[in-house]
Amino acid sequence: MSATSSRTPSFWDDAVVYQLYVRSFADSDGDGVGDLGGVIRRLDHIAGLGAGAIWLNPCYPSPQADHGYDIADYRGVNPEYGTLETFDRLVAEAHARGLRILLDLVPNHCSDRHPWFTAALAAGPGSPERARFVFRDGRGDAPPNNWQSVFGGPAWTRVTEPDGTPGQWYLHLFTREQPDFDWRNAEVLAEFDDILRFWFDRGVDGFRIDVCHGLIKDAALRDWDGGGYNAHSWNQPEVHGIFRRWRALAEGYDRDLLLVGEVWVPDPGDLDDYLRPDELHQAFSFDLLVQPWDAGALRGAVERAAARTAVHGAPAAWTLANHDVHRAVTRYGIVRPEPAPPSNDAFAALMRPRGEVDVKLGERRARAALLLVLALPGSVFLYQGEELGLPEVLDLPDEARQDPVFHRSGGREKGRDGCRVPLPWSAAAPAFGFGTGTPWLPQPDWFAAYAADVQDETSTLHLYRRAIRARHELGLGEPGEVAWLATGEDTVLAFRRGEVVCVVNTGATDFTPPAQWGAVVLHSGEPAVVAADTAAWLAPARS
Numbered sequence: 176m177s178a179t180s181s182r183t184p185s186f187w188d189d190a191v192v193y194q195l196y197v198r199s200f201a202d203s204d205g206d207g208v209g210d211l212g213g214v215i216r217r218l219d220h221i222a223g224l225g226a227g228a229i230w231l232n233p234c235y236p237s238p239q240a241d242h243g244y245d246i247a248d249y250r251g252v253n254p255e256y257g258t259l260e261t262f263d264r265l266v267a268e269a270h271a272r273g274l275r276i277l278l279d280l281v282p283n284h285c286s287d288r289h290p291w292f293t294a295a296l297a298a299g300p301g302s303p304e305r306a307r308f309v310f311r312d313g314r315g316d317a318p319p320n321n322w323q324s325v326f327g328g329p330a331w332t333r334v335t336e337p338d339g340t341p342g343q344w345y346l347h348l349f350t351r352e353q354p355d356f357d358w359r360n361a362e363v364l365a366e367f368d369d370i371l372r373f374w375f376d377r378g379v380d381g382f383r384i385d386v387c388h389g390l391i392k393d394a395a396l397r398d399w400d401g402g403g404y405n406a407h408s409w410n411q412p413e414v415h416g417i418f419r420r421w422r423a424l425a426e427g428y429d430r431d432l433l434l435v436g437e438v439w440v441p442d443p444g445d446l447d448d449y450l451r452p453d454e455l456h457q458a459f460s461f462d463l464l465v466q467p468w469d470a471g472a473l474r475g476a477v478e479r480a481a482a483r484t485a486v487h488g489a490p491a492a493w494t495l496a497n498h499d500v501h502r503a504v505t506r507y508g509i510v511r512p513e514p515a516p517p518s519n520d521a522f523a524a525l526m527r528p529r530g531e532v533d534v535k536l537g538e539r540r541a542r543a544a545l546l547l548v549l550a551l552p553g554s555v556f557l558y559q560g561e562e563l564g565l566p567e568v569l570d571l572p573d574e575a576r577q578d579p580v581f582h583r584s585g586g587r588e589k590g591r592d593g594c595r596v597p598l599p600w601s602a603a604a605p606a607f608g609f610g611t612g613t614p615w616l617p618q619p620d621w622f623a624a625y626a627a628d629v630q631d632e633t634s635t636l637h638l639y640r641r642a643i644r645a646r647h648e649l650g651l652g653e654p655g656e657v658a659w660l661a662t663g664e665d666t667v668l669a670f671r672r673g674e675v676v677c678v679v680n681t682g683a684t685d686f687t688p689p690a691q692w693g694a695v696v697l698h699s700g701e702p703a704v705v706a707a708d709t710a711a712w713l714a715p716a717r718s
């Protein structure tokens with residue numbers, strides 16, 4: 176018996192969640208920046224896809240040093256995006272369409288303009304204000320330890336004390352504008368309890384939680400050994416107490432509230448502890464996202480995720496793209512890989528692989544990969560623009576780039592702007608229908624071919640709509656077994672979900688499924704066979 180069958184069903188068991196990067200979705204007021212008014216106007220696009228929930232990337236007041244992941248006020252809305260009233264309207268309009276709303280909770284760090292941090296700077300060493308962050312004396316003129324920022328450069332910045340002398344250092348695992356909280360401090364815990372309640376009380380249906388594995392640091396802040404993943408800054412055992420606390424808080428409400436974690440750990444088995452029945456409901460399966468286009472590799476990641484679900488019953492959270500990684504079309508389209516530049520981020524090479532890209536090939540494979548994830552038990556998180564088949568914008572001019580990853584790495588790493596370019600809605604409209612102003616990142620001319628209004632019956636957008644509808648009708652996302660079927664080919668994977676068989680062909684030649692698997696009900700390429708780089712769902716003919 177599966178561990179999931181005894182649980183009460185929740186919306187995230189099999190939901191399709193649309194990840195919405197507010198800044199780049201739709202601009203309603205002509206300032207070139209996406210906003211909540213734009214989201215409200217385009218809600219029918221998301222409902223029409225068949226999604227059941229939306230995850231909004233951070234839309235709180237923020238100086239935008241890391242596009243919203245540097246929060247100055249956890250209880251407001253960035254004025255560029257709207258007001259709390261706009262937010263309330265969005266929640267109401269979304270709920271009216273059966274769409275839940277998930278916010279992005281960013282607990283590891285705030286903005287250096289957050290009132291707590293400015294107070295900490297003013298209050299000086301040893302103060303309770305500083306104790307909410309990780310301030311330390313240096314080692315002579317050197318930082319307190321050798322930790323590196325994920326985005327390049329050291330993880331410490333030295334402050335000038337109120338009396339004008341060079342003073343203490345504060346820790347920031349990301350940019351210097353993102354000081355890390357000290358999660359051993361009771362005031363920090365209490366503050367976040369209150370933030371969670373603030374939004375739950377406003378009607379949000381859960382949180383995607385940023386950098387879960389980073390909240391607690393080694394108590395002695397020991398030096399990193401220099402080899403890849405820093406075992407002293409990430410994945411500390413004490414972090415789990417925080418998730419238990421939030422889970423208990425969420426359970427205090429009489430409705431379905433989701434906590435889904437962003438947890439990057441080198442061994443997928445390390446996720447198990449985060450998914451204990453009194454911690455997070457889900458954690459993203461990045462293991463699948465980082466696999467190459469290879470049947471064995473993809474199957475391995477699916478099996479490992481199924482093993483996670485078997486331990487504590489937590490449904491998988493599948494995802495093939497997000498706002499930090501190269502778009503799926505581009506990743507799967509790499510025909511001649513190039514070595515990754517050196518990076519402080521142990522996962523950068525996997526998230527943003529480089530090389531010569533065959534876009535048509537990548538598109539074919541990304542469509543097939545969609546049928547793979549939509550056939551799996553668990554929820555599926557779809558990043559905006561993937562439904563249009565957008566490739567990564569690799570040709571952004573350097574002057575236009577805004578990602579701190581680009582700037583802090585001295586341009587060595589191109590960063591994440593290429594998956595954040597404002598969406599093309601109409602091929603013939605100014606800014607492709609994103610809005611009337613000049614978009615905050617330039618859209619390439621070739622975006623016209625991907626605009627939502629020129630996607631015909633054979634397009635990726637229509638495949639998304641058909642596949643999500645069929646997934647619901649066939650119950651493919653519901654808890655249950657993934658039963659692998661022999662295909663006789665290393666390059667073809669096949670599994671059964673109830674009556675339906677999903678076949679994915681990563682090889683170079685056609686695959687003809689045995690007749691007993693049934694007839695094709697949906698395919699990503701051609702109907703007759705499961706051709707190279709395509710996938711299909713088969714089912715017995717209905718009489």
Ligand code: NOJ
Nearest residue numbers: 241244349385386498499
């Ligand atoms: C992970 C988020 O997904 C990313 O966009 C952000 O830059 C870092 N966490 C820091 O908050």
Ligand code: MG
Nearest residue numbers: 202204208210
């Ligand atoms: Mg705007």
